[in-house]
Amino acid sequence: MATRSEAPEGTEQTWTIREVAEEFDVTHRTVRHYEELGLISPERRGTTRIYHRRDRTRLGLILRGKRLGFPLEEIRTIIDLYDAPRGRRSQLEYVLAQIDERRADLEQRRRDLDDALTELGRFEDRCREDLSKIPR
Amino acid sequence: MATRSEAPEGTEQTWTIREVAEEFDVTHRTVRHYEELGLISPERRGTTRIYHRRDRTRLGLILRGKRLGFPLEEIRTIIDLYDAPRGRRSQLEYVLAQIDERRADLEQRRRDLDDALTELGRFEDRCREDLSKIPR
DNA sequence: CTTGACGTTGACGTCAACGTAAAGCAATAC
DNA sequence: GTATTGCTTTACGTTGACGTCAACGTCAAG
Known part of the structure; x- marks a missing residue:
């Protein structure tokens, strides 16, 4: 349902801002707000935003x-943690501490x-119990 | 520690706004804000607020x-629920539904x-796992 | 080529949850 | 007495998380 893109073979599926907004039941304004705060960064085809699976995953994490009850700034540090660099030992140890x-x-x-x-x-x-004591 | 009142015998212990604020690690402004929203209603001795155990209980519920992550308005409906009238059957059934x-x-x-x-x-x-693969 | 439908960027509005500053009363401290 | 705390109210400021509106670009359909 609503598989919008041309997806023939190997081509990754993508979504528009309306589509992700409706799918997650938020407004497009909300999605853009999250982008302003750096929580998502969709691809740009010219001026238009193109959302990939990665963006949908992150949006899911944000909404959860x-x-x-986490504030958005804190959410950003959390999901950034998930794709922080972990190449060097010191980096990994930092991530583990977080x-x-x-x-x-x-x-x-x-x-x-x-x-x-x-x-x-x-x-x-x-x-x-109270209810059981009330007759009738 | 900091048992302010004159508590001789039978007299219920009470607290000032500073005392409850410090105890729960919030500012007095926050406590008053909750009062403005109707979440607590301390006794008034003249113009001064007197807090009883009941108020401290409610404050604990509010902060939890x-x-x-609940908004204060929703919190109000929740703790109001705890001392809603339950005398009549219909009232009890409403409370149970809530x-x-x-x-x-x-x-x-x-x-x-x-x-x-x-x-x-x-x-x-x-x-x-990544860490175990990094030598040294 | 015009009309929608959908996309874009500002910019300002709003609501919740307080912070903060100003100014005053009231009891204790000296 | 005055001075210092501690409490009070009034009132405006701030931050987060969007909503809303204006003004405009773009592309397929008629």
Whole structure:
């Protein structure tokens, strides 16, 4: 569905800004905003933006980051991490250190999330108990 | 430590705005902002705000909600839910329905979070592998 | 060749979540 | 007394994350 490009053989599939925007259910303005912040950098054919699979992957990461409540600047450092240079040992060690920080952050969030869920569960139990005491 | 009030016996302990702000590591401006939005409503002794345990509990909930990335308005509906009237059956059923919605939201977040964590783990593995191939 | 449909770049608007500065009251410190 | 804290309100400023609008280019269809 909606495989727009001429994709005969070997030719990589591409998308327009409208297409990626609709696919991820955001506006084209949002997509361009992310580009202004350096989160995506689509190919330019003349003045027109051409989006590749790579861009769609990154957009997916961005939106998941947003659902998790990260600010865009932080999201940028995260996804940049994924294709940071890792040729030299020092670079790899830096990346590994960053990974640890990220993980600590995410695990804190998971603790908060689990707390919130168990609290909600206890609250529901209380409510159901109350309900059982109300006649009719 | 910093038990400000005159707390002789039976008297409930209270706190000033500075005290709660420092305890939760936010500014007093932030605390007042939450009050403006109706998320907390401390007692007033004349013009001065007096915070009780109830207010501290709510502030804790607010900040956890923020760490989870919820907007303050949504946080308000959540914590209001916790002390909504549940006397009548219809009210209880409404509350239970809200609880379900909340839970669905939180579980979506947990999925996102778990995805992010496993992805991070895979990435770390790749990095460690790369590292093992670099001599010295 | 004109009309859409879609693309582009500014530039300004808006809303949330506070920060910050100005100015005042009120109790303790000296 | 005055001075210093600590609390208060009022009010404007800032930052992030877009929305919205104007003005224009481009290309296939009629």
